[in-house]
Amino acid sequence: MTAMTTSVRPFSSLLGHLGGERRAIAATIVLVVVSQVCLGAISVLLAAAVGHAVVHHSAPSDWFWALLAGLVALRAALTWGEMDASHALAFRVLARLRMALFDRYAVALPTKRRENVGRAASTAMSDTERLEFFYAHTVAQLVAAAVNALLGLILLAVVEPRLALVTLTGLTLVLSTVPLGRHRLEALGGEMVEATGALSDRAVDVLGGLREVLGYGIHGPVRRQIRETGAAAARAAGRLETTHRVLAGAREAAVTLVGVGVLVGVIGRGVAAEHVAALIVLALATVSPVADAAATCARLPALRAAATRVGEELARPAALTRDTPPAALPEGPLGLMMSEVGFGYDGRRVLDGFSLRIAPGEHVGLRGASGAGKSTVVALASRLWDPDSGTVALTGSTTSEVAISAVDDNELRAALATVEQDGALFTGTVRDAIAAPSTTDAEIEDLLARLGLAGTVTPGSHIGEGGLRLSGGQRARLRLARAVLHRPRILILDEPTADLDEASARLVTDLLGTVPATMLVVSHRHQTLAAMDRVVDITSREASEGTKKARRARNHAGHAARER
Template sequence: MTSAVVVLARLLPPLRPEWRRIVGSYAIATASLCALAAIGVLTALGVGGAVVHGSWPPAAWWIALGALVLVRTVLTWREMDVSHALAYRVLARLRMALFDAYSRSVPGRRREHSGRAASVALTDIEKLEFFYAHTVAQIGAALTLFVGALVCAVAVMPAVGLVMLGGALAVALTAWAGAGPARRVGAQEQRERETQSERLVDALGALREILAYGLQDRVVREAVAGTRRSARISRRREAISHLVDGTRELILAVVVIGVIAVALVQRGTDDAHAALLPALVALAVTGVAAVADAARTVSELHPLIASADRVGAGLRRPPVVAPVDDPIPLPDGPLGVRFGRVSFSYDDRSEVVHDWSLDVAPGEHVGLAGPSGAGKSTVIALAARLWDPDAGAVALTDESGAAYPLGRVRDADLRRVVAVVEQDARLFHGTVRENLLRGDGIRSDGELRDALTRVGADDWIALDDELGEHGVRLSGGQRARLALARALCREPRILIVDEITASLDAESERIISDVLGAFPGTVIAASHRRETLGAFARVVRVG
């Protein structure tokens, strides 16, 4: 239980701006539960008096009961309104914090699975939003209600308070006893669902290959088998939950019997005490039931604990680039790139780039050659500061030769002057215009059309054409041209491309090579194709 509290508490810092709303939600939930409890106790008191004395309750009783019902109705509506609004804010806060962590720590370097990352970013946070917006308030309100009911019971009849306390402790023990098995089964269920999610993400990402090789039946069989395994585990978890719930119901029945017994023993069966007995039973049941509800909620938190642990791990991801503590401004005019004895490795593997140096003068066009795995893509990523080198330094240079280390350049300033086009550059779902504006959101349609013309795309696509997910309706050459046009819309001073002509037809390769050759700024292009590298006056070998 302590570890669960620690895991859930780790997510509180991003939610700090919402603490007033969380406290307000707890206050409303507590008032609503107290009103409901008061309705039950007051009703039992009125009914007990009517049965014992044979007369209707007085007018004050009816007025108080009506007022409580009205207050409960208003509070219920208000609680729903506040918790739903808070849930959206919690969702936004956690997503922003997680995406900010991912922006500082590129997943690719750590060989992480995109399906797991998507599960954390979407499914896990959606589970947690309801917990922090509603469940926390409900647990706090239930415990507050129990304390209030216990105080009232002790004030009226101390022995009833002892029965309530014993029942509450027994209910709490059920949560403790059922927590272990429920947590183990819940973790197993979550792992099965994660595996299923990863397989489906892989299948959707490789849909063309699956159809080409006729693997769709196998994918469906694996999905069905995984769903059945998950269903079996879910049934085991539900069986544990039903067993614990049944035990709590038995405890509540014992509490009712105990309250009646101690009341009869201590106060006898005179009319006044007999009329009070239903109210005491209602008070005791209300208090212990509140603890039972809280215990049930706590015992069902194991999927949330796993989700919170994954989200917390995402928030604590170490950055792959160090924060800029003492930023320096970039000068106007052309910029070059200087690699000073840089080394870099992925995770704990051997170095991909070792003690490598290169000076690219402002305005120079340089090609990077080398076999697959030599480190060309790594050099590209270091030049764009997607990663920091393990050793050495990368800097921008001006025409006088002055260096501006990337570690001291604000990210926003760097993105304005450097544009990157990778081999598998992704196009986004939406129109051509929306994709081009992701490069720079302040371009006119005329400027966007000019960019399409520069890459030879204006005769086969228009700004309002829909691309589909990842540009699925386009060929590889067409996607490469649009990705290059998107980079050109930024009007960068340094253009970095990575294997952009790989697997393209001769015509697409020629067009892209012409665009790179006509680019007025600095160009660094990695390629393994002789035709592409032949367009560069200077070619440097990597590896």
């Protein structure tokens, strides 16, 4: 019982993520059960008709053919309905599982250490595809086989108890193949899923870093790794398939024994000759679906391994905590406050007591040495991570601060936009990649012109996967354009001009000066920081106060002194 509970738990634990599809699963089970019973009844009736024709040299009565025709029509309708329902259910199950994973990744994948997402991607793509078939087809098949076997045994017990006993013995032999080799199947199934998952992980890594693979000439070692990983997956799959074939032979032998046993049981037992064929077919129709179900059960370890992986991904601890009930954002311009923030990982303290206050509408620059924690400040201010200590809050012009963790995520994302240095652009046109729902092509074209992209990029230009058809500088400016077009109240930028030449950087700086949002800009570039209202040095955590006018005056004085 414990072993069975352990075997079923990975599948049952995912039911909560399928929502209303549980009713559809139940309806599909009913369709398959009735369809399976109809098929058995048709087979038995046809065998009875053959027996009647052989013994009596005449066809059955008209009512018999009417009954048979009705069952055939019903079976055809049920088969069509079951195929339609199960295929639609499979796609909905796939969508449900993937959306559940996406929702979990949204709060769990921005971990303290930016991890390789190859496993997450392969789980979302490969493992969920294995499970869609299980919930849409396999469960119904197993239940239908059990119901069909029970009805067949009851009918045989009523007609000829000895044949019911023979059939029950055959069922026992068939079912005995399920635990046979279970541990080997478990091991090989898990090994195959892990190997294929590792292959997917490696493929995701290589495709994501294809330029580096080619640029550094490491395609040889990469190909060797993929070949070795693929060979390991193939070996595991081969051993698993060999085990399945051995067990399939054992099941076929058990089914054959049932047929022989029933034939021996009816000979010389006073069973009417015209009923012999029908009884043999009834016994076989009782056992055969169970044999198919046993074959399915033998393949469950691989599915169970996939379900376990999906369950583990869905159980990832959240990187963010959600305060309840959610608090409303202040009206009007928003400010940002970080108070005594501490953050670290792997025993390393990245921030310790860091504080920063940005007034609504203020543009603040952030500078510091590499490793000082600038990107960590961006992640905390963007609420990709929660601090280990201290608070991050949003402020209004006239209201007290609201903890960023207390704001509804959808409301927060509509008010706050972050442009990371290595941010992604999705495949499609420029319009698809950067436009907000209400953005017009005229607005896109105007913004592209202000960023120096007019003539080279249009709203309808295809950017390729991840923007591969664009230069690094074009991608950087389009990421900024995407944020600006969404009209955030707070805009956080991580090195927005790092990939740009002087002229393009000046265009970006000029554009930022016209954006009405509160702004936090991380940059090493003096030209970019000079356009800010003030600059904070994260290394010393001291604000370098002063207006842009005073800073320019100091710069001018320094230049004059050097010239003298």
